[in-house]
Amino acid sequence: MISFARGAPSLDIIDVDGLKAAADAALTTDPGGALGYGTAVGYVPLRKYLADLHGVPVEQVLVTNGSMQADAFLFDELAKPGQPVIVERPTYDRTLLGLRGRDADVRPVSLDVDGIDTDELAALLEGGLRPTFAHIIPNFQNPAGYTLSLAKRKRLLELAEQYDFTIFEDDPYRLIRFAGEALPSMLELDEGRGRVVFASSFSKTVAPGTRVGYLVGSAALIDKIRVRATNTYISPNMLAQAIVHQFCVSGGMERSIATVNAALAERVGVLCAALEKHIPEAKFTAPEGGYFMWVELPEGVDVAKLLPAAEERGVTFVKGTDFLIEGGQSTLRMAYSGVRVDQIEDGITRLADALKSLQVAAG
Amino acid sequence: MISFARGAPSLDIIDVDGLKAAADAALTTDPGGALGYGTAVGYVPLRKYLADLHGVPVEQVLVTNGSMQADAFLFDELAKPGQPVIVERPTYDRTLLGLRGRDADVRPVSLDVDGIDTDELAALLEGGLRPTFAHIIPNFQNPAGYTLSLAKRKRLLELAEQYDFTIFEDDPYRLIRFAGEALPSMLELDEGRGRVVFASSFSKTVAPGTRVGYLVGSAALIDKIRVRATNTYISPNMLAQAIVHQFCVSGGMERSIATVNAALAERVGVLCAALEKHIPEAKFTAPEGGYFMWVELPEGVDVAKLLPAAEERGVTFVKGTDFLIEGGQSTLRMAYSGVRVDQIEDGITRLADALKSLQVAAG
The missing domain is CATH 3.90.1150.10 (Aspartate Aminotransferase, domain 1)
Structure with missing residues (x-):
């Protein structure tokens, strides 16, 4: 088949030897960190690495068991029964499942080659719709492969500000760009105003089996999710996160x-x-x-x-x-x-x- | 301090070198399994190892990100708002938090040096209490350190059968016995009647940072939890589970x-x-x-x-x-x-x- x-x-496109070396390095340089319970925010050096990567304080970052788990925590925190949530049409099937499983009022908005139809969204908002958040996959969208234009990124932020909703920027494919020019994330364009919560993962850049994802958001939101994470699993996978961290800092990424x-x-x-x-x-x-x-x-x-x-x-x-x-x-x-x-x-x-x-x- | x-x-009591060797072996013998998405039941060879360890078909086993995550799935499945759940008094603080967070009607029953007071429990049941399940830490209980006697294990199973409730046998310390004789688990004593769901973990036998726990239960219950796990995180940590599996089969355990x-x-x-x-x-x-x-x-x-x-x-x-x-x-x-x-x-x-x-x- x-x-x-x-x-x-x-x-064949996973660096197995690089990961072997990273595992050895992680267990040599920080066995206590890699093998202890750790805390719900994730492996501390990886959290710091990600905070630096995104230019935010560490309090705005939480590392999870894959970005699906990050989505699940975020949906538990933000999606309420009967309350409207904007999604792209089409969108990732698991996103639909997660939102419907929480009885959110899922409102799909058309997706064009340059991203979600912001005029259609604006019309809905003008018509009185008040979504809790909009779920957006900005780069190489799953399933469509389309990328949100810079103009639409800015427009979405304006609408989020005007109508007081959060943008959930779900961005696992960001670094998997092989043509064209990279665009700034909405997290960057928001410049710390707290309108955006951003999720990404190492599944596409390192390997899915490491199950390492993360969230970047306001310190207040991240702290609420830290409590949920503590109560769910004490801490995410320290061993895998320590390996991914070594892989990153050794140039493997x-x-x-x-x-x-x-x-x-x-x-x-x-x-x-x-x-x-x-x-x-x-x-x-x-x-x-x-x-x-x-x-x-x-x-x-x-x-x-x-x-x-x-x-x-x-x-x-x-x-x-x-x-x-x-x-x-x-x-x-x-x-x-x-x-x-x-x-x-x-x-x-x-x-x-x-x-x-x-x-x-x-x- | x-x-x-x-x-x-x-x-000092964690085998760091053994885990280094296991990581290398896992990435050498099964890189595809250790680094791919895998499925929600866990790393397939580890699931098989655990099924053999407990003498059950693989359909009765699900490997999770630590046993706390197993507890969380189980509580999501079984604990309903207002419905009574038996716990030991005292019991693990996170168990209380997890049950109260789901608005279960938590009913503590006295814990003696030989385990939960089965007479006190029987009186509650005779008085009309109909718990969904009883949460029991049978060996070296947290926090008391006490172990449930064989007679009380059998009595609990009789009560579960008579009053139609599930026993959640939460058993992370089972293999950490340094004196006295090991007792059979209630899972074993139940002989496949499906009254018991059993949880354990590798946190105490290998290392907490691996975050590998598991459930053994009826195939029907495990399948329901498999669906929850898929929708929460697609799959648990394949890399860490592959490392733990190699550690086990190489005699490291x-x-x-x-x-x-x-x-x-x-x-x-x-x-x-x-x-x-x-x-x-x-x-x-x-x-x-x-x-x-x-x-x-x-x-x-x-x-x-x-x-x-x-x-x-x-x-x-x-x-x-x-x-x-x-x-x-x-x-x-x-x-x-x-x-x-x-x-x-x-x-x-x-x-x-x-x-x-x-x-x-x-x-």
Whole structure:
């Protein structure tokens, strides 16, 4: 099975030897820190590293067991039953699940190639909607692969200020940029006004199995989440965080990001060429980073039928409908993070074949 | 400060070199498993190891980020607002916090040297109380250090069967036995009837910073918790779990347990002797394992006053009142897991001095 489904890196772009060296270094230089209980804010040297990376005091940082756990704490803190929350349409399926599980009033706003439709959002706000927060994946969005423009980042901050809501900037793909220019985060643009809570992770830059994520927010919010974290698990994984810290300070991060970005750039190039050749009717925008590309097939193609036909032929993807509350019947999310370059054209040929089989069946 | 407060091992009884070797082995033999996302049930080979250890199918095991996280999932699943839950009196302070945070109707039942007072519990049940579950720390209880007798283990199972409640057997200290004979767990005695859900951890046998805990329960309950775990963090820490697994299968566990138990036995001996010599009025039962000893001082001693007087003299402990909803004003929990042998008598001398200062002040 050739998988365009899972948003996970293939093992060949993970620096296993660098992590071995980091594990040894962590247990040599700070065995007490790596192996003791620690505290709910995370491994202290890693917290400091992240505070410096984002130019904030350490009190504004909390390191968690992956950024999903950070999301869960944040949702527990901010999402209340019946209260409106803005999400992008489409958005990450687990975000939808987490918000609906807390009975939030989930309000999807259209996503364009340059990010969430801020005019549509402004109209909702003018119409009286008062969301608690807006969940935004600013770079190489999951599932769409789109990136929020600078103008829209600024507009979102203005709206958040005017209508008094928080922006949850969920940014795991920030450093996985292989084309174009990096944009400032909304956390930076906010300049400490406390409108933004930012989450990221080392899953894409180091390895998912380390399960290290983090939050940056106002000191007051971070302290509330520290209490939740203490009561949930005393402390996150000190051993894994100490290893990630050693990996970072030894220069492993820069090397790893260079490896990952070079590999993903090549895969995107091959994927786009294969789609143009074998499924010329497919519409897509080549991403400048991240793991995912959104593909629209002609109206009338039903991805619920396409997926089993594709899997019969040994290729898989995620249906666009999984990322939407409604609609998207002809869309799919293609992840290129987990496939080898030499599998891509073969995978797309199989997908084209599956697509033809539906047309034959319908015709 | 000499600390009898924290229930954590001193670094000298952690096998740092063994963990370095385990990290290297984990990243050499299974880099994909250690560094990939994995699944919510935990690192598959460790899950299998634990299933074999407990003689159950793998479907009955779920590995978590520390056993506190296992408790949290279980409480989310089983503790309902207003519904009665049995706890031991005294019990672990975080258990009380977790249950009260979920608005459970917490019903403490007296704890004797041989465990929870099953007659008192039976009377409550006969009186109509219908608890959802009973939280029991069977071995070397935190904070008391007491162990549940075999007769009471059997009686608890009978009561659970008769009155249809679950026993939550919270057993992190099971393998930390340095005197006396090991008793069968209630999980074993239940023989697969599904009355017991069992939790344990590697914090005391390997190191707390690995944050690896686990649950064993009915396949149906474990599957419900698997869904909660997926929605909370996708998967627990694969890297740390792969390291712990290698540590276990390479024989590190047996060596580590032998080291820990020898050190704790020596510390308990020195602690009891120092108390008999310097505070002869103190009452206690020397534990046969675990980290903690419960000490009763003469009625009239107020530990809320003793603690600051002790800390002024460079020694600390946890007040017994922290583990009780009411009462325990003259009791304290002495942890001997984190002190060096050569600190113990000095610490007890300081504590005796603090005690005298209160008597002088009162007299």
